[in-house]
Amino acid sequence: MLKYYTYYSIGGYKDMFLGDSSMQEDCTYYVPLLPVLRKKALQTGDTDTQKKVAELEKLSMIKTLSKESTFDLPQRAISLISHGAYKLIYTQAENNTYIISLRDIVGTAKDESGRSIPFLIMIVGDSKTDTALLNKIAAYWTSNLSTVSVKIASMFTYDSEKNGLCFHLKSFSQWLQEIGEKSTGFVDTITSRIEIIGTSNKMLVLPQNITASYARKELELNNDATTFININDIIPNDDKKRIMEILSDRNRRNMIPLGRQMCYIVGGALVLGFILGYFAGRQ
Amino acid sequence: MTTLKVLMMGGRRCGKTSALASLFDQMINGKTNQFLTVCDNTILETKILPNGGEEKQDKLSNKKLELKDFISKGGHSVFLVDKGPTRNYWLYKLQLQLPGTTKRMYIEFRDSAGEFFDAGGAHHNETVEYIKDCDVFVIMVDTPYLMAGSQVENEAANVIDSIHTFMTQIENDNGRKAKQVIFVPIKCEKWIQEEKINEVCTKVETVYETTLTALNVTNKTEISIIPIQTAGDILFSELRAPYIIYNKMTQSKKKCSKISDKLVILENGKNYKLSADEILNDDPEGVFPESDIMRPAAWYHLPYNREAQYTPQNCEQLPLHILRFMLNKAKSEKVGGIFPDWFINLFGQITVNDLQTTLDKISKNGLIKDSGEGIKRVKQCF
Numbered sequence: 001m002l003k004y005y006t007y008y009s010i011g012g013y014k015d016m017f018l019g020d021s022s023m024q025e026d027c028t029y030y031v032p033l034l035p036v037l038r039k040k041a042l043q044t045g046d047t048d049t050q051k052k053v054a055e056l057e058k059l060s061m062i063k064t065l066s067k068e069s070t071f072d073l074p075q076r077a078i079s080l081i082s083h084g085a086y087k088l089i090y091t092q093a094e095n096n097t098y099i100i101s102l103r104d105i106v107g108t109a110k111d112e113s114g115r116s117i118p119f120l121i122m123i124v125g126d127s128k129t130d131t132a133l134l135n136k137i138a139a140y141w142t143s144n145l146s147t148v149s150v151k152i153a154s155m156f157t158y159d160s161e162k163n164g165l166c167f168h169l170k171s172f173s174q175w176l177q178e179i180g181e182k183s184t185g186f187v188d189t190i191t192s193r194i195e196i197i198g199t200s201n202k203m204l205v206l207p208q209n210i211t212a213s214y215a216r217k218e219l220e221l222n223n224d225a226t227t228f229i230n231i232n233d234i235i236p237n238d239d240k241k242r243i244m245e246i247l248s249d250r251n252r253r254n255m256i257p258l259g260r261q262m263c264y265i266v267g268g269a270l271v272l273g274f275i276l277g278y279f280a281g282r283q
Numbered sequence: 284m285t286t287l288k289v290l291m292m293g294g295r296r297c298g299k300t301s302a303l304a305s306l307f308d309q310m311i312n313g314k315t316n317q318f319l320t321v322c323d324n325t326i327l328e329t330k331i332l333p334n335g336g337e338e339k340q341d342k343l344s345n346k347k348l349e350l351k352d353f354i355s356k357g358g359h360s361v362f363l364v365d366k367g368p369t370r371n372y373w374l375y376k377l378q379l380q381l382p383g384t385t386k387r388m389y390i391e392f393r394d395s396a397g398e399f400f401d402a403g404g405a406h407h408n409e410t411v412e413y414i415k416d417c418d419v420f421v422i423m424v425d426t427p428y429l430m431a432g433s434q435v436e437n438e439a440a441n442v443i444d445s446i447h448t449f450m451t452q453i454e455n456d457n458g459r460k461a462k463q464v465i466f467v468p469i470k471c472e473k474w475i476q477e478e479k480i481n482e483v484c485t486k487v488e489t490v491y492e493t494t495l496t497a498l499n500v501t502n503k504t505e506i507s508i509i510p511i512q513t514a515g516d517i518l519f520s521e522l523r524a525p526y527i528i529y530n531k532m533t534q535s536k537k538k539c540s541k542i543s544d545k546l547v548i549l550e551n552g553k554n555y556k557l558s559a560d561e562i563l564n565d566d567p568e569g570v571f572p573e574s575d576i577m578r579p580a581a582w583y584h585l586p587y588n589r590e591a592q593y594t595p596q597n598c599e600q601l602p603l604h605i606l607r608f609m610l611n612k613a614k615s616e617k618v619g620g621i622f623p624d625w626f627i628n629l630f631g632q633i634t635v636n637d638l639q640t641t642l643d644k645i646s647k648n649g650l651i652k653d654s655g656e657g658i659k660r661v662k663q664c665f
Contacts, residue, residue, distance in 0.1 A: 032572075
């Protein structure tokens with residue numbers, strides 16, 4: 001079973017359990033004002049408020065994590081939420097759990113200056129049987145970072161009637177299943193084709209300007225077997241502009257510039273002339 | 284001397300990042316730069332955006348520009364200053380160098396999201412581990428909630444119980460290792476201009492009495508109160524119930540204050556009448572986490588009787604007090620041990636003697652303040 005978690009800002013960043021792949025609800029909700037409404041209903045006896053509270057309490061709720069209630073989030077995952085130095089990580093945690101964490105996703109919500117409020121999403125598989133699907137998800141997400149980020153961001157919306165956050169749980173689970181059917185499980189980079197197998201190696205996508213050694217230290221990977229992929233080396237499936245840039249860059253490196261060709265010709269001619277002149281002179 | 288580690292603590296949106304921005308600015312550009320050359324040595328983390336662009340960890344200088352921007356807009360109405368929240372934690376590094384030499388040292392400031400100071404939250408253990416590693420703790424106090432909020436609102440906004448829990452985790456090795464705790468009332472421009480800053484400090488000592496008593500158990504914790512002004516002329520006005528306007532067509536939200544069911548004040552201070560596509564809701568972000576207590580929004584204004592100026596005050600006192608504490612700590616704990624200064628000099632590091640000389644010069648020029656403007660050394664340990 002896959003479980004979904006997020007580090008998302010609504011009135012401040014919160015670690016939240018969104019739901020799991022076995023749940024049938026269309027959405028799960030976070031309604032921060034529910035305790036306020038309950039208090040108001042109790043204190044005033046207002047029937048409209050009581051009715052509103054009753055409706056909201058029927059909803060399937062997103063849960064906020066605490067020290068006591070982590071909703072089965074592995075201990076390892078907590079430091080992945082608070083630490084950076086990766087764009088995507090696929091790793092094993094305690095008790096045979098496997099984690100994919102994608103951070104710095106641009107949310108649809110904006111702050112007062114119009115800037116995006118980024119967030120993180122995490123999928124935890126609680127057994128080895130989940131790794132087949134997780135391998136494909138990790139590979140697909142890595143190869144389609146642009147469109148994946150937009151897709152995930154669209155799963156979080158504001159519900160004005162309930163006045164809270166709505167996570168489109170069923171759509172998210174269905175999308176992951178679709179990925180499992182269409183993903184090849186491979187990531188193409190400018191140097192190689194990498195098969196993603198979570199049970200063999202950790203996989204980490206390095207953001208720009210972050211080195212593998214820095215990421216190791218930051219995330220306490222120590223000597224764990226880890227495949228590091230530089231984000232700039234990925235050949236994305238969903239970004240034609242980037243593919244063109246990679247191809248032009250390769251062409252530029254492979255072509256010998258005209259000036260250098262001339263140097264080679266002139267230099268070669270001089271050397272040849274010297275050799276011929278030497279032997280001619282000896283005779 | 285190695286890198287000093289300072290932990291910025293406080294409730295969400297209290298101003299930790301803004302304080303850091305002003306602190307860095309004052310150290311880099313202020314009066315101390317004739318004695319210490321200071322620069323921002325932070326390695327900024329980079330985020331990749333879906334459109335292929337990239338966005339770097341916000342430079343502290345951008346925070347400073349935000350504050351200046353508020354001031355420059357002028358006007359006499361009230362407005363909100365509740366800008367983008369810190370995401371999880373960032374490290375900011377201040378490099379201090381002796382002028383004319385290559386000798387350097389660093390102060391590392393860890394700026395965490397206020398949510399990390401929720402004792403009992405998911406990041407409790409992680410925060411405790413980091414606390415054990417730090418020598419200096421800067422506790423930001425959101426002054427509007429301290430002075431104008433109810434007791435419950437103040438305790439929630441300034442996470443007083445959580446701060447107390449974390450402060451009891453400070454490890455001083457049975458009193459052998461000195462630690463420093465600095466309480467920093469911020470957003471206190473109003474009280475300073477009304478010459479009531481001493482009331483703020485008295486309230487800090489009252490509200491944090493339990494924490495202060497616990498810290499005083501050993502004689503190895505130095506405690507100070509240093510009110511700072513990060514902008515100078517952004518003055519607290521009042522606390523108001525929080526609302527949002529939601530536009531059903533554009534699906535956008537705007538924070539506001541309610542005048543009537545159809546009339547509001549927007550965060551820029553302008554009055555606004557709701558359109559047919561808009562609804563007014565209680566702000567779902569306007570509640571203290573996991574509680575039934577609404578968090579009123581703090582509204583501010585610029586001076587009514589003159590043009591506003593960007594004039595941060597006393598922000599440089601934080602690193603100066605920290606440097607002095609660390610010097611005294613280094614001397615008393617004999618940091619560097621048997622290695623003589625000439626040996627330490629080989630590594631391009633500032634020695635204890637270098638720092639003593641520099642601090643003596645700074646003190647002689649009256650740049651370190653121990654009193655006045657609300658500054659108070661509650662307890663010294665050297």
